[in-house]
Amino acid sequence: MKQLLFGVFENAQSNDSGTATWRHEDNQRIDFDSLDYWIKIAKICEAGGVDWLFLADAWGWSEIDGVRPDICDEEALDLPRLDPAIVVASLLQCTNRLGLVLTGSTLVEAPYSFARRMATLDHLSKGRIGWNVVTTGTAETATAAFGKVMVKHDQRYEMAEDFIELTYKLFEGAWEPDAVERDRSGRYSDPQKVHRILHYGPYFKCEGYGNSHYSPQGTPVIFQAGSSPRGIQFAGKHGECIFVAGDTSFVSKQTNKIRKEAALNGRDPQSDIKVICAFSCVVGDTEFEAQEKHNTILKTQRCNVAAASYAMFTGLDLSKYDRKTKMSDLETEMSKTQVLRFGEVSIGEVLDNWHENGVRPKPIVGTADQISDVMSQMAREADLDGFMFTPMSQPSSTIDFIDKILPIMRSRHVNKKNVCDQFLRQRLLGTKTPYLSASHPGVKYRVQRHKKPLNS
Ligand SMILES: Cc1cc2nc3c(=O)[nH]c(=O)nc-3n(C[C@H](O)[C@H](O)[C@H](O)COP(=O)(O)O)c2cc1C
Numbered sequence: 001m002k003q004l005l006f007g008v009f010e011n012a013q014s015n016d017s018g019t020a021t022w023r024h025e026d027n028q029r030i031d032f033d034s035l036d037y038w039i040k041i042a043k044i045c046e047a048g049g050v051d052w053l054f055l056a057d058a059w060g061w062s063e064i065d066g067v068r069p070d071i072c073d074e075e076a077l078d079l080p081r082l083d084p085a086i087v088v089a090s091l092l093q094c095t096n097r098l099g100l101v102l103t104g105s106t107l108v109e110a111p112y113s114f115a116r117r118m119a120t121l122d123h124l125s126k127g128r129i130g131w132n133v134v135t136t137g138t139a140e141t142a143t144a145a146f147g148k149v150m151v152k153h154d155q156r157y158e159m160a161e162d163f164i165e166l167t168y169k170l171f172e173g174a175w176e177p178d179a180v181e182r183d184r185s186g187r188y189s190d191p192q193k194v195h196r197i198l199h200y201g202p203y204f205k206c207e208g209y210g211n212s213h214y215s216p217q218g219t220p221v222i223f224q225a226g227s228s229p230r231g232i233q234f235a236g237k238h239g240e241c242i243f244v245a246g247d248t249s250f251v252s253k254q255t256n257k258i259r260k261e262a263a264l265n266g267r268d269p270q271s272d273i274k275v276i277c278a279f280s281c282v283v284g285d286t287e288f289e290a291q292e293k294h295n296t297i298l299k300t301q302r303c304n305v306a307a308a309s310y311a312m313f314t315g316l317d318l319s320k321y322d323r324k325t326k327m328s329d330l331e332t333e334m335s336k337t338q339v340l341r342f343g344e345v346s347i348g349e350v351l352d353n354w355h356e357n358g359v360r361p362k363p364i365v366g367t368a369d370q371i372s373d374v375m376s377q378m379a380r381e382a383d384l385d386g387f388m389f390t391p392m393s394q395p396s397s398t399i400d401f402i403d404k405i406l407p408i409m410r411s412r413h414v415n416k417k418n419v420c421d422q423f424l425r426q427r428l429l430g431t432k433t434p435y436l437s438a439s440h441p442g443v444k445y446r447v448q449r450h451k452k453p454l455n456s
Helices: 035-047 083-091 111-123 139-145 151-174 227-238 249-266 289-300 305-314 345-358 368-380 395-415 423-431 441-445
Strands: 006-012 052-055 099-105 127-136 196-200 206-209 221-224 241-243 274-279 279-283 364-368 386-389
Touching: 006 274, 006 395, 035 083, 052 083, 052 386, 083 099, 083 111, 083 196, 083 423, 099 111, 099 196, 099 221, 099 423, 111 127, 111 151, 111 206, 151 206, 151 227, 151 386, 151 395, 151 441, 221 227, 221 274, 227 249, 227 441, 241 249, 249 368, 274 368, 279 289, 279 368, 279 395, 289 364, 289 441, 364 368, 368 395, 386 395
Parallel strands: 006 052, 006 386, 052 099, 099 127, 127 221, 221 241, 241 274, 274 386, 279 364
Antiparallel strands: 196 206
């Protein structure tokens, strides 16, 4: 049985994944803007031996015909939010081993300042940082907010290629790993090992020295979740941990495509990438109890949330179409996955599904043994390397996952409770060093003058 990795999904807002579960009396996400909330979640994940805590992010919001529906404010569907980088920074003091993965947009961020922010977090966390690289599915409203023009779907990935190339140069090429000497009798840094970066890409330019020096991992662990054809190309080239979501057959096909794409890029399709499935579940001591719990969560949902929520990810107002219309008749330049994954399903079914689950996968509802059986089977059939749990109500859902499901999965899938203070990349990918593996495209930007190659 493969060793499986486990992460917990979070979002710095009171709702996540496009559903409005904040009304649930147990859901403490209603106070997402309090530091105590985040410290509690991080400590629960660290004590539970979870491999990483993930902070999603989206700059945009829902708009239908240029108008943001009132239900967005009434249900806090898309706004307000907090900055995930600052939330992560606030968790460094109360965690030691927990990986911290934050989402960063290649559409609206500036590579130079973004690279410094990530290097800073990697230094201060002693190498526990991951970067979820997104092209921002909510592109329409995000670009408007930044005073930029809308960029079409596949072109956003061209931009992401240019963005990530420049950040590799800043992470790997601006300062050599041993440039900083901190020698009070000598010098602080060796000027021979600090290099000016010259980048003249189609979207981004840079003529400058890296603002931060080489961090413990050099480049943060690269997470990615685009599952459109262009998204998978990007994942196979750059991703180290790649998220998939959906039912076993959809996920199995995605995993296959992703591993093939990695091999096409000269990477080992098993050891150089980890495919992580987003999953949701409601656990009870009996199936009946679990179903009851799920029903109380579903009851918190107002009926007309789904259309406004779906529009946030796609710009499409499904309530305008005949419910029998096939999803395959629709097109979007925003998050293509949120159309492609439904294939020939009718709009009516998607609206009903979205009402219950939003962008989250359909939850597995049952006892801990039943849920673990489904997960083990999914991992086997879809050749997965791990799961990212998307809680419906916090912290109760995460506590259930850690107390009831993880022990069973660990006993089956040798997921050792992570006790050592290894760097995040070593823990997730089993690399010998904290640095990008030799087959990763980012390595070619590393400047290493004197010593033998880093990852030998
Ligand atoms: C588990 C998971 C987490 C994701 N987190 C984010 C996120 O935080 N921000 C975001 O803009 N998109 C997020 N996405 C969406 C993807 O990054 C991507 O935009 C989406 O899959 C559309 O990709 P595509 O445009 O290639 O179809 C996530 C997707 C998955 C499966």
